[in-house]
Amino acid sequence: MKLTVVILILSIGLLSCNMLRQSNDDTNNNLYNDWRVDTLGCLKLRTLSNAKYIRDSLNIVNKESSFVINKLGQPNFQTINSNIEIIRYYFDTYCHESEIIDTLDYCWLEMSFEREKVKTIDIICH
Numbered sequence: 430m431k432l433t434v435v436i437l438i439l440s441i442g443l444l445s446c447n448m449l450r451q452s453n454d455d456t457n458n459n460l461y462n463d464w465r466v467d468t469l470g471c472l473k474l475r476t477l478s479n480a481k482y483i484r485d486s487l488n489i490v491n492k493e494s495s496f497v498i499n500k501l502g503q504p505n506f507q508t509i510n511s512n513i514e515i516i517r518y519y520f521d522t523y524c525h526e527s528e529i530i531d532t533l534d535y536c537w538l539e540m541s542f543e544r545e546k547v548k549t550i551d552i553i554c555h
Contacts, residue, residue, distance in 0.1 A: 457487065464518070465502035469529055470536075475520030477552070480538045484550045491546050505537070514542040521554070 460479055467474035483489065489497060494514060498504065504516035522535040529535060536554035540547050 461500050464500075467520075468502065469505065469524060469527070470518075470520040470522035471524035471527065471529070473521075475518065477521055477536065480518075480520055480536070480552050483538060484552060489540070489547050489550060493545050494542050494547075497540060497547060512543065514545075516540050516542075 460482065463474040464479065464483075466472070483501070487500075494516070497516070501518060505519045506515075506517040508515050517537040517539045519529060519535055519537045523530045523533040534554060536552060539551045539553055541549045
């Protein structure tokens with residue numbers, strides 16, 4: 430009887446952990462998909478809360494640029510200066526005919542890479 434209860438409790442615990450992991454994976458996949466679809470932030474799918482989640486929760490530091498681009502899509506800005514690559518993803522933008530109105534405030538998620546790996550992730554608004 431006790432063994433059956435222990436097995437039942439362990440089974441419920443494992444099932445709960447698996448469901449939580451699947452829920453987190455679904456959330457991440459939805460975020461990645463929304464981020465890729467909203468290429469300039471005009472659709473408002475790229476938000477400050479999503480940018481903070483990417484920065485704080487997705488463990489992107491030390492990932493390769495190909496990993497980031499695969500997950501988030503092509504960056505809106507990319508440059509390489511003396512072995513440091515910088516990419517930016519715009520969000521919270523205002524657009525007209527699928528172009529950013531750069532005279533209005535907008536933000537970007539900026540990542541710097543050294544030796545092909547993410548070193549810093551910043552959120553910048555102006």
